[in-house]
Amino acid sequence: MKTQVKALVVGGGAVGTSIAYHLAKAGWDDVMLLERDELTSGSTWHAAGLLPLFNMSFATTHIHQYSVDFYKELEAETGLNAGFAVVGNLRMAQTKERMDEYMVYASTAETCGVPYEFLTPDEIKARWPLINTETLEGALYHATDGYINPADVTMAMAKGARQRGVEIVRRVQADSFEWTGTHWNVTCSKMIEKGGNLIASDEQVVITAEHVVTASGNHAQRTAKMLGIKIPAIPVEHQFIVTDVDPALQQWRKDGNPEHPVIRDADAQSYVREERGGWILGVYEKDAPAVFEYGVPDSFRADLFPLALDRIEEQYMAMIHRMPSCEESGLKDDFNGPICYTPDGNPLVGPAPGLRNMWLAEGFSFGITAAGGTGYYLAQMMVDGEAEIDMASLDPKRYGSWMTTEFAARKNEECYDHVYVLHHPDEERPACRPLRTAPAYDRQKSRGAQFGFVNGWERPNYYGPLDAPDNFDHDGRSFRRGAWWEHAVEEAKAIREGVGLIDATAFTKHVVKGPGATAFLDWFTCNKLPKIGRINLTYALTAAGTTRTEYTIVRNGENDYYLVSAGAWTAYDADFLRKAAEDKAPEFGYIEIQDVTTQWGVFAIAGPKSRDVLNSVIKDADPATALTNKRFPWLSARKIELGMCPVNAIRVAYTGELGWELHHPMEMQNYLFDLLEKAGEPHGMKLVGARAQNWLRQEKSYRAFGNELGRDATPAEADLPRFIDLSKEFQGKAEMEAIGIRSKCVTLLIDGPSDADPWGREALYDGDTKVGRLTSGGYSVHFGKSIGMGYVSPDLAVVGQKLKVKMLNQLWDAEIVEDSPYDPKNTTIRVDG
Known part of the structure; x- marks a missing residue:
């Protein structure tokens, strides 16, 4: 057993073995994997082995697609059959709304190159006559999907890893991690079996590793404690049962017919597949409890929980309705085991917060499906510095230090019972809310605010009617234009025509100051730094030259800066900023960084009448001139007084109208x-939510981080040359220039359906050829039609280019327009007063 390695992987399930395999395949020849028990002894052994290809997440869909392709190649390399049955995946819909959901899913699948087809009930019945198609609207079918034997695929990856030089050690447990400044010292115990329990012996060994990856599955809470961080990965009970033989199914196969696809009846919260002449029924029922919230007991190894048939009776009866021939089949076996979840259902993959060379791969609710792709893309991040796809949506730092065990457990239970709930793109889940609220929350709620969840914060999405009838569904979601749409239209019009007030308190805010601050930020970001009292929009790049973070930088002094970035990414930005500053401090000097997000609230006031509102409450020696262009020009910052409130005001507006951010x-x-509400009454000021703001920023072609801006494209590809200063040296510059322009960001106006707008995940076509994808979508109140932003090949990124957008399984006309199609010369935003 080695005691010094380049990379140590902790956890011998499907995910851990895949990571070890792919690190070795990527060229690291000194990799070790530790497993405290036996390979596959965690959730892997009792997983059903399904491989659902598509997901609303662009990154997760890529991960799943890679896994499916990779598993098909494993036997040729290792000689071990991974047990992959390519039978297809049939997602059935009992309602038209579920079919709408599948059309949105198909949009993501199409942009990722995942094949699919839609089937009618008659087509389903013709292919698989054992399925009762009564009450069905149709289905989405993936022919290349199927299921796999979890233990077999894990052993195949383990063999492939060994063949590439990986040392796999069983019955060794990591007990502590110590960072020395250059490497990790991992203290491990040899595990022994005693009375059926697996316990740590007195025999210990210290392994030195340059990099450590934790893939500890159900033991994630133990891992979190050892590392001194928070990991919101907590298991939830998952049940599936195996029936005895079904004579009708046996006859179907004897007649030479193929195996049924994996049958997902989402409206019945269950899936069914063939198993040795019978059926497996798996369910995602309500009230499944979280387990092991504070760690897995020593007595629990490859064990299961008692079956809770009362929780799944409804789903069992639904299976009999859908597959009538199984009614006489008895119960052959049952499983109720822990499956790890996270609050949003996506795994936690990437660098651990605050730690160097510590990588997390935790919280996999679909671990078999994700294992192959996770190993591939995480190895890219570790070996090459960045993955070829944007992995930010899976980053472990998307949950900040405010997250608690109680929050994670309750949200994970909710996520489990929402697996087959209709997943509207405007979905807002209720568990653990409200949690983080700005002071004005109650006032906004009393004005009809309908809130969204952003990094734990409650943020107004839109304001519903106060005089709504009792049956008005404020939470009405839709795959088309939901109940909120008409209210967002009126809010957007208010800013274009009058004045609106937006709560932007959730923005991330950092203070960066000290003797080294200026030199550091000049290297850290790609734009010129602003002069004192001015602001600049800029980007921090990854080491690979792609976009890591967007900042608005306010310069308060020679070495005193205030940075504003996206509210969803506070811990993500803070970690990157602090680690970069620590690295460069010896070169640039002392740099102090403070996260002041919770100290400063933010209201954004915007619209042609915004100056009039502020003029009525500003306290100044000459109020009439305080907000004029001469004293307060566009892209500048000033300390002002509004009544008795001191305000750091920034002359900028994400909506593209005259406006200020009031910090x-x-x-x-x-x-x-x-104060502002009263001052705004004479001017008809309207409270405005995030959805209207999102539409307005697209009319101005303002890129958004997590949409147009991410780690799979450079600022140059985002078509932002005015924010890139090539005369200076900055992090990622050479790499950005080496990439060139692979695709280019454009804005499109879309002649779409009368009852729907794009969501920002649709495929773009030139004739019959797929040429790109949308990254944002919505409605333009100025142009009276749908609008979107996205990426196409550079040769097509031309104003006037006609394209097609795939929405609701149809192609709709679209045209590339000039950047900032609304007020391209910024006349309204610079208007004087």
């Missing part, structure tokens, strides 16, 4: 809200 002390937020 104020959080404890004075209610005072300022009341």
Whole structure:
């Protein structure tokens, strides 16, 4: 057993073995994997082995697609059959709304190159006559999908890893991790079996590793404690049963017919597949409890929980309805085991917060499906510095230090019972809310605010009617234009024509100051730094030259800066900023970084009448000139007083209208809200939510981080040359220039359906050829039609280019327009007063 390696993988399930395999395949010849028990002894051994190809997440779909392709090649390399049955995956729909959901799913599948087809009930019945197609609207079918034997595929990956030089050690447990400044010292114990339990012996060994990856599955909470971080990966009970033989199914196969596809009846919260002449029924029922919230007991090894048939009776009866021939089949076997979840259902893959060379691969609810792709893309991140796809949506730092065990457990239970709930793109889940609220929350709620969840914060999405009838569904979601749509239209019009007030308190805010601050930020970001009292929009790049973070930088002094970035990414931005500053401090000097997100609230006031509202409450020696272009020009910052509230005001507006961001002390937020609301009444000021703002920023072609901006494209590819200063040296510059322009960001106006807008995940076509994808979508109140932003090949990124957008399984006309199609010369935003 080695005691010094380049990379140590902790966890011998499907995910861990895949990571070890792919690190070795990527060229690291000194990799070790530790497993505290036996390979596959965690959730892997009792997984059903399904391989659902598509997901609303672009990154997760790529991961699943890679896994499916990779598993098909394993036997040729290792000689071990991974047990992959390519039988297809049939997602059935009992309602038209479920079919709408599948059309949205298909949009993501299409952009990722995942083949699919839609089937009618008659087509389903013709192919698989044992299925009762009554009450079905149709189905989405993936012919290349299927299921796999979890233990077999894990052993095949383990063999492939060994063939590439990986040492796999069983019955050794990692007990502590110590970072020395250059490497990790991992203290491990040899495990022994005693009375059926697996316990640590007195025999210990210290392994030195340059990099460590944790893929500890159900033991993630133990891992979190050892590392001193928070990992919101907690298991939930998952049940599936195996029936005895079904004579009708046996006859079907004897007649030479193929195996049924994996049958997913989402509206019945269950899946069914063939198993040795009978059926497996797996369910995602309500009230399945989280387990092991504070760690897995020593007595629990490859064990199961008692079956809770009362929880799944409804799903069992639904299976009999859908597959009537199974009614006489008895119960042959049952499984109720722990499956790890996260609050949003996506795994946690990437660098651990605050730690060097520590990588997490935790929280896999679909671990077999994701294992292959996770190993591939995580190895790219570790070996090459970045993956070829944007992995930010899976980053472990998307949950900040505010997250608790109780939050994770309750949200994970919710995520489990939402697996087959209709997943609207405008979905908002209720568990653990409200949690993080700005002071004005109650005031906004009383004005009809309908809130969204952003990094734990409650943020107004839109404002519904206060005089709504009792049956008005404020939470009405849709794959088309939901109940909120008409209210967002009126809010967007208010900003274009009058004045609106937006709560942007969730913005991430950092103070960066000290003797090294200026030199550091000049290297850290790609744009020129602003002069004192001015602001700049800029980007921090990855080491691979792609976009890591977007910042608005306000320069308060020679070495004193205020950075504003996306509200969903506070811990993500803070970690990257601090690690970069620590690395460069010896070169640039002392740099102090403070996360002040919770100290400052933010209201954005925008619209042609916004200056009039502020003029009525500003306290200044000459109020009439305080907000003029001469004293307060566009893209500048000033400290002003609004009534009794001191405000750091920034002359910028994400909506593209005349406006200001009003950064104020959080404890004075209610005072300022009341002051502005009263001042706005004579001008018809309207409270505005995030959805209208999202539409308005697309009319101005303002890129959004997590949409147009991410780790799979450079700022140059985002077509932002005015924010890139090539005369200076900055992190990722050479790599960005070496990439060139692979694709280019454009804005499109779309003649879409009368009842729907794009969501920002649709495929773009030139004739019959797929040429790109949307990254944002919505409705334009100015142009009266759908709008979107996305990426196409550079040769097509021409104003006037006609394309097609795939929406609701149809192609709709679209045209590339000039950047900032609304007010391209920025006349309204610079208007004087």
